[in-house]
Amino acid sequence: MATDHDATAPTEAPVRLLLPQVLPALVVGIGSALLFLGVSKIAEELQSVLWETLPDALDVGAYSSLWMICVLTATGVAVGLVVWKVHGHAGPDPASEGLGGPPLPPAVVPGLLLASALALAGGVSLGPEQPTIASAIALAVWLGLRAAPGAPGAFWASLAVAGTFGALFGTPVAAALVLSEALVGKPGRGSLWDRLFAPLIAAGAGATTTQLLSDPSFAMGLPPLTDPGWGDLLAALVVAPLGALFGLLGCYAFPHLHRAFGRLRHPMLMIPAGGLLLGLLGALGGHLTLFKGLHETEELVGSIGVYSSGELARMAVVKLVALLVAAACGFRGGRVFPAVFVGAAFGLVAQALVPEIHPAVAVSSAVLGVLLATTRQGWVSLFIAAVIAASPAMLSLLCLATLPAWLVVTGRPQLELDHEGNALR
Template identity: 45%
Template sequence: MSDVKPARASVRTLVAGAVPALLIGIGSAVTLRIIDLLSDQVNALWWTTLPHLFGATNTTPWWIFTVLTITGALIGLVVWLVPGHGGFDSAVTELDGPFPKLTALPSLALVLVLSLAGGVSLGPENPIIAINAALAIALISRLTTRMPAPLLALLALSGTLGALFGTPVAAALLFTGVVAGTNLPGSLWDKLFFPLVAAAAGSITMLMLGGNILAFKMADTGPFQPIWLLTGFVVAAAAAVIAIAMAWVFPFVHRVFHSLRNPFLFTLLGGAILGVLGMLGGPITLFKGADQTIELLQHPSDYSITQLASFAGIKILALLVAASAGFRGGRIFPAVFIGAALGLLAASLIPGMPVALAVASSLMGVMLVVGRDGWLAIFVAVALTGDVNLLTVLCVIIIPVWLIVTKAPEMVVKVKNPAKEFA
């Protein structure tokens, strides 16, 4: 090994850079919270106030179909006619970009609010990160020239992840590999300093603003049993294979919808299909999936094997349609619901397997495919079960499962120029 140590970043450099990182983290959380509050207001109108006027409830099948179809039509009109066109198609972008111009942000925020409120099976992560990154680059670059645009975007991504999960841990794990390959000065922890500041600021600000946290506490698994390594691997591998099949089909479904050319047409069609799926699966299969995942985990015995299988299957179809039909949103939160449903299904099928282990293993398998990051997959699995005792088991299970995932298709549609994917 080489005895050459990396040059350490000076304390002055770290402190100076911490100020914009802090501002970006706070701003990222505020933006996310504003979007959440706006979507909550529209949600209450569509799913509580209006159905009562028509003699329906939020569980009435024809109302579910109507709201999702109208949501598809409204989003299609915005993507088609409003300046900015709702930003880039989320199907062709990842969390780290590319990011739209400032002129596209109002339309992107509008379609995100409509999507979250209307019950579309997509999360806020891709659009809100795009909004925060574009704002950070535009605003912070005017205050300092020492932070290039890619670093500002990285801080916005970190701050938004901290706000989304209510903790900087997810961002720290995700960026360990990212920043290691950058030309930022100093050791690994020096390089992680700015993203950690942004993530911590984002998470604390979100907690102060009353945001929801993606976390749950399931019954402890008890003392370690060697058989867990086998059953956990089987469940994680099966969930990963199902997610790989979903990722393989994704580009074909996307191509079918976009063959209609006009965004109003394919988003309207997507909304109608989501409405049919919502009628079949009920409210629990709608929306981004975070609250619905908690609902599943709170009363797992309330659902039969057939129901759990149908929940997972319908959510997979809903995610494929929503992500392919021009809606703007991320794929992580719906994937969490899918993983939880498959985990509860596995616990029902495998005698003696702890429910928390089954859910954690399944979540990890699905997240490995959708998120393509092992640390993030482990974090989500532990956060959703609340059982730190599973950490060692998951770290062992993930090794062979990653061999299954590493060469599998990613949950993104590959295009040479995302700008051409403006619908």
């Protein structure tokens, strides 16, 4: 994601080199946000038809077991057709794709976005981040190299990543954290802030566009922690690594599940089979375990005390398995949003078992641990956990809780495979 123009350039980029980057950064940031909002809007409209209009017309329960199984299986068939027949096959195997990567050919983008929108609408346990970022990179690099052939593709890619992260989270902070982590140790001219200058503009433009046209929020309405004590610190230090261990269970299982679906060989077998399994899991875990998980997490957290520890544990396990199935069988989507639900449910299990733990400590610490295990993005995991807590007093606890959780996950299998199907470490 580096924005290097020339390794031999001066160590400090002067203003005359930074100012020309402003307009491209604004254009890419706004474009990335509009791409994200457009896909999300199409998915929401289709979701309304599948889960409200059609059940009402057929006089069936929108979240009855039969309807969930039918819709998710049909979604698998629809996505399978896109992967099979649409040009570019909706991009490479999503099990081996992270947030970013080399730019795809622009002709792949329509199929990738269509597959993602269908999965989002149909209730698949994946988020919009990976397909949206991959599509934004493809379009930004393709158009950018034609508009300014002298700028390297990595420059345009970094703007697309930053703009999309800003749009996804409604703030440029997450993009700054991701890019600063990616730039560590990479050669390039100028200071870190010189190299972040244009991406931060793109992230700010993407975030502002989303805020003006939508209402992004990771705040879950948790009661704020105003005066943390030693008990809160102990709880965070215990819950975060336990959440990381729970997330790691999925990381260890992922390559085996991917190989099992791979034996079916054809997308019209793999993805519909995955859809059927997701429908059965939805019937087992309930409607909160469907979809990408952001609104469902808010609903779950807003009902503290309603569900027993057993019910919460069931939802955490079902959602984790659903995330693994969706990512392993070939559905296109990201893993951050459903992992947040997994962490929130796990944290509420801890809070239900030990009521003395403050809900904000339990939920945000568990989300931190699960995200560290499933993404290995330390800064983003910390950022999301802190935003969910919505309490400045939690930040110091989460920073400390990151340390034992990171010791649990470092060097362990990731929720991402190489092109031979082996887990990355």
